[in-house]
Amino acid sequence: MTHRKLTAGEIAGTYHVTAPVTEAELMGIAQGFAKRKLARGRKLTQPALVFEYLQVLFQGYEHEVFSVLFLDTQHRVIRFETLFRGTIDSASVYPREVVKRALAHNAGAVVLVHNHPSGDPAPSDADRRITQRLKEALGLMEIRVIDHIVVGSEGCTSFAERGYL
Structure with a gap:
């Protein structure tokens, strides 16, 4: 990623700010880096980093957004796509x-992602019910649900880590 106010540092993954930047520009830069980290071909191996990227991408929303990370059988990203937009809660x-999009991308697995604009990433009963329905529907097509991550300003909650899957 290039930005006119950044230059690459000597150490890989470091950058120098070459001109003053606004908070909005910093957020845009951070979102650009997060999108790049979830780009096609990337293998998801560090859940904590994925949580950080997702928090950056979802932090500006004042309404719920439901997205899916479509993965191949080796858990490399095929595509990150927002499928549904809701209200504040x-x-x-x-x-x-979801099944149609997974088949269109020839996904072998998915990670479901949605935000809680309230900031609290604790899954609701409705979150658990829709996860079960999606797991069943995708399972019929032999597409694994690897995780469902709820993103809030207070952190992320992983269904897989909690044993909900």
Whole structure:
């Protein structure tokens, strides 16, 4: 990623700010880096880093957004896509549409992701129910649900880490 106010440092992954930047520009730069880290071909091996990227990408939303990381059988990213947008405290998620997109991308696995604008990443009962429905629907197509991550300003909650999957 290039930005006119950044130059690459001598050590890989470091940058020098070459001109004053606003907070909005910094957020844009951070979101650009996060998107790049979730780009096609990247293998997801460090959950903590994935959580950080997702927090950066979802932090500006004042409404719920439901996205999916479509993965190949080696858990490399095929595509990160937002599928549904909701209100301040819910989003309607349609399993049929998730299955259609997973098949269109020839995904072998998925990571479900949505935010809680309240900031609290604790999963609701509705979150657990839709996860089960999606797991069943995708399972019929032999597509594994690796995780469902709830993103909030207070952190991220992983269904896999909690034993909900």
